[in-house]
Amino acid sequence: EPEVTQTPSHQVTQMGQEVILRCVPISNHLYFYWYRQILGQKVEFLVSFYNNEISEKSEIFDDQFSVERPDGSNFTLKIRSTKLEDSAMYFCASSAGTGYYGYTFGSGTRLTVV
Amino acid sequence: ELKVEQNPLFLSMQEGKNYTIYCNYxxxxxxxxxxxxxxxxxxxxxxxxxxxxxxxQEGRLMASLDTKARLSTLHITAAVHDLSATYFCAVDIRTYKYIFGTGTRLKVLA
Structure with missing residues (x-):
């Protein structure tokens, strides 16, 4: 069964450093998403991406965050200057369309900011 | 702003019992x-x-949707230990995102 692949599985970074989280969505999917989950809490929407541009973003997705699909296969989330409160599990997801298809989530990247 | 609430937040149940998780939006x-x-x-x-x-329905789980009541239920029949997990509902209001519920942590006791 096709999978969404995320790397790394765990990243530890110093506060103020830049991090890039990487995702390889399912190859024929058109819609891409980032969500995050602070430990033990609910899953929060960050951003959606379609046709090489951001479709929607949440209040969390401020100027410190950016997304890119640099080469037609990878989908990246960059955090420019990490804060302690950015520590969370970050999930990438993709879908073939809206509605019927649902999302397929990746296994996540656990980001720890120290 | 869409709000999605689940209850209960925590559920501890015996194996073999039935229970329902609710998702209101x-x-x-x-x-x-x-x-x-x-x-x-x-x-x-x-x-x-x-x-x-x-x-x-899939195995011991059955989900339903009542859009008029803005309610979905996830019913568990004859629970087994393998069903222990956290269950989330997520609602799509035809934007480019889902809004997730608060989650229900289920523990099935042998």
Whole structure:
């Protein structure tokens, strides 16, 4: 069964450093998403991406965050200057369309900011 | 802003018992999804509900959607230990995002 692949599985970074989280969505999917989950809490929407541009973003997705699909296969989330409160599990997801298809989530990247 | 609430937040039940998890949402929607999450793991899709009255069943789990009441239920029949996990509902209001519920942590005791 096709999978969404995320790397790394765990990243530890110093506060103020830049991090890039990487995702390889399912190859024929058109819609891409980032969500995050602070430990033990609910899953929060960050951003959606379609046709090489951001479709929607949440209040969390401020100027410190950016997304890119640099080469037609990878989908990246960059955090420019990490804060302690950015520590969370970050999930990438993709879908073939809206509605019927649902999302397929990746296994996540656990980001720890120290 | 769409709010999605689940109850209960925590559920401890004996094996063999039945129980229902409720997902209420605040804005009109006819698209609702259920996911399962094991500790430290990703979100596994369980059910896709796309119309009023939709009912889906898989094994001991059955999900339904009442769009008029803005309510979805996830019913567990004869629970077994393997069903222990956190269950999330997620609502799509035809924007480019889902809004997830608060989650229900289920523990099935032998």
């Amino acid at each position: 605040s804005t009109t929607s006819d698209r609702l999804y259920w996911y399962r999450q094991d500790p430290g793991k990703s979100l596994e899709s369980l059910f896709v509900l796309l119309s009023n009255g939709a009912v889906k």
